[in-house]
Amino acid sequence: MLDKRYIILAIPLGLICLLLCAAVLLGGTNTLEILACLAAFGVTAGLFWYLLMERRAIDVQVESLKNDYKHQRDKASQSCKESKDLRLAVQLLKRQKRNTEAIIYSIPDVVIVTDTGDRLLMANEPAGEFFDFDVKKIMLKPLEELVEKKELVRLVKNSRTTRVRHVKHELQFGSGDNILTCNCIISCIFDDADQVCGVVTILHDITREKEISQMKNEFVSHVSHELKTPLASITAYAEMLVDGEAADEKTRNEFYSIIQSQAQRLNRLIEDILSISRIESGLIKVNKEPVSTALIVRDAVQMIKSYAAEKDIKVEDQTAVVFDQVNADKDMVSQVVINLLSNAVKYTPNGGKVTVNSEVDESRQVVRVTITDTGVGIPPEEQSYIFDKFYRVKANNKCAKGTGLGLNLVKQIVERVHEGQVFVKSEVGKGSSFGFELPLIVAEKTIEK
Amino acid sequence: MENKKVLVADDEVHIVQVVAMKLRNNGFEVITADNGDEAYKLCCEEKPDIIVTDHQMPGLTGIELAEKIRGTPGIENIPVIILTARGFAIDDQQKEKLNIAECLSKPFSPKELLNHVENILQNSTVN
Numbered sequence: 001m002l003d004k005r006y007i008i009l010a011i012p013l014g015l016i017c018l019l020l021c022a023a024v025l026l027g028g029t030n031t032l033e034i035l036a037c038l039a040a041f042g043v044t045a046g047l048f049w050y051l052l053m054e055r056r057a058i059d060v061q062v063e064s065l066k067n068d069y070k071h072q073r074d075k076a077s078q079s080c081k082e083s084k085d086l087r088l089a090v091q092l093l094k095r096q097k098r099n100t101e102a103i104i105y106s107i108p109d110v111v112i113v114t115d116t117g118d119r120l121l122m123a124n125e126p127a128g129e130f131f132d133f134d135v136k137k138i139m140l141k142p143l144e145e146l147v148e149k150k151e152l153v154r155l156v157k158n159s160r161t162t163r164v165r166h167v168k169h170e171l172q173f174g175s176g177d178n179i180l181t182c183n184c185i186i187s188c189i190f191d192d193a194d195q196v197c198g199v200v201t202i203l204h205d206i207t208r209e210k211e212i213s214q215m216k217n218e219f220v221s222h223v224s225h226e227l228k229t230p231l232a233s234i235t236a237y238a239e240m241l242v243d244g245e246a247a248d249e250k251t252r253n254e255f256y257s258i259i260q261s262q263a264q265r266l267n268r269l270i271e272d273i274l275s276i277s278r279i280e281s282g283l284i285k286v287n288k289e290p291v292s293t294a295l296i297v298r299d300a301v302q303m304i305k306s307y308a309a310e311k312d313i314k315v316e317d318q319t320a321v322v323f324d325q326v327n328a329d330k331d332m333v334s335q336v337v338i339n340l341l342s343n344a345v346k347y348t349p350n351g352g353k354v355t356v357n358s359e360v361d362e363s364r365q366v367v368r369v370t371i372t373d374t375g376v377g378i379p380p381e382e383q384s385y386i387f388d389k390f391y392r393v394k395a396n397n398k399c400a401k402g403t404g405l406g407l408n409l410v411k412q413i414v415e416r417v418h419e420g421q422v423f424v425k426s427e428v429g430k431g432s433s434f435g436f437e438l439p440l441i442v443a444e445k446t447i448e449k
Numbered sequence: 450m451e452n453k454k455v456l457v458a459d460d461e462v463h464i465v466q467v468v469a470m471k472l473r474n475n476g477f478e479v480i481t482a483d484n485g486d487e488a489y490k491l492c493c494e495e496k497p498d499i500i501v502t503d504h505q506m507p508g509l510t511g512i513e514l515a516e517k518i519r520g521t522p523g524i525e526n527i528p529v530i531i532l533t534a535r536g537f538a539i540d541d542q543q544k545e546k547l548n549i550a551e552c553l554s555k556p557f558s559p560k561e562l563l564n565h566v567e568n569i570l571q572n573s574t575v576n
Contacts, residue, residue, distance in 0.1 A: 228554075228555045228556060231556045239558055240470070240559060243560065245470065
């Protein structure tokens with residue numbers, strides 16, 4: 001469509017041309033009129049030409065603007081695409097960050113991440129609980145402000161400055177009775193330019209593992225000691241016999257008797273250790289059947305009476321044969337009662353008394369067997385340890401010898417194998433009551449339902 | 450080894466008996482204790498020439514007994530032989546500091562123990 005300005009100029013230009021042609025053709029026009037027409041024609045043509053050029057210039061501009069627009073549009077489109085890619089990348093990073101945070105927060109160990117200035121970037125809940133800070137308010141706080149343990153701060157800084165990829169230390173936290181031992185694992189994070197950009201520190205609590213390891217070492221040490229003691233007697237007396245140091249028959253017989261008794265002691269110890277080990281590892285064969293505890297107690301009392309008679313100790317069986325059926329391994333429960341009776345007689349001075357009582361507790365659906373003596377008693381502070389392996393009351397060591405395993409075996413058989421409960425009450429100088437409870441058969445059936 | 454007095458301390462009566470018999474059969478005078486506290490008391494009263502003691506016993510352990518003796522004027526130089534079923538080893542520095550002449554593991558040979566007692570007393574006399 002033509003610009004209207006062209007149309008406006010084209011009309012007079014056309015008219016002037018027409019007039020000029022008419023004047024020339026008709027011959028009635030003078031030179032001045034022709035010149036005036038020519039001048040008018042020239043001006044009009046000039047204007048027309050100007051407009052034409054302007055239009056061309058505009059067209060060029062428009063073309064240029066179009067190109068610019070196109071270019072900008074392409075650029076915008078590219079930016080848009082890049083922006084979209086960036087958004088996707090950001091979303092992906094956010095998701096990865098969430099996943100990483102979820103992993104870190106789900107780790108039960110203490111995890112803290114610090115930057116190149118040893119300031120906190122991230123810490124999980126266990127870290128907050130361990131060092132007593134709010135994990136949401138720790139961003140960029142210096143590690144030394146949040147962690148009291150100077151040694152830990154020093155180790156983190158040291159690892160960062162020496163660019164150690166991965167190192168493990170053992171650290172202790174707390175004091176007195178509340179010492180925690182932790183494995184401290186420090187790892188440097190490296191960027192693409194192989195520069196340290198952060199440090200991850202993990203604290204793994206190994207207190208319990210250390211305790212177990214120590215208990216195992218102590219157990220082995222105890223077992224070694226207990227086994228070597230009777231063995232020392234056996235080898236010493238055997239050597240004395242071989243070397244003819246026993247001057248007469250009586251002495252020789254005494255030596256033989258000692259060797260024999262010590263060998264039996266060694267055997268009992270080994271049996272006890274094996275029994276306990278088998279029970280703890282679940283390898284023991286258990287033959288449970290309905291048995292009456294009263295009858296088991298009665299048989300055990302008969303067995304112990306001769307030993308008690310040597311010390312002039314009276315053993316009284318006050319159990320009544322009632323419906324006290326329990327689902328139990330008869331031999332194991334026998335061993336429990338014999339161990340408890342044996343201890344009662346052992347730690348009761350001559351002329352004392354041991355009483356056995358068995359009763360059914362209807363309210364709790366258990367059978368309770370209690371063995372009470374008039375013996376030396378156990379100090380209150382030692383009563384909670386009395387069922388531990390190899391534990392022997394120091395003050396009572398003079399009274400009698402023992403492996404220190406009898407009560408532990410009782411506990412294992414009653415609680416681990418039969419899901420019962422052992423108990424003790426004692427007063428120094430007055431005596432002790434040891435006992436156990438086993439669930440009645442009726443109660444077991446109810447539980448099964 | 451006439452007139453030499455040995456203190457034997459152990460809470461295992463059979464060990465005390467066999468060691469005492471071996472030493473007596475070889476001319477030693479023997480006094481006995483069944484715990485560390487009694488052993489120390491006898492040391493102060495009887496001033497034996499040498500002590501043969503268990504490590505693990507009620508009251509003072511063998512090491513604690515040796516330590517206490519070192520700190521008691523009049524008996525601080527009595528040599529000590531420790532018998533132990535624990536199998537621990539005392540380092541030479543501690544042995545010298547506590548004047549522990551020998552550390553023997555159980556089970557032990559009464560003959561070897563006698564040899565150690567005689568050698569130690571011999572060296573003490575020479576010194």
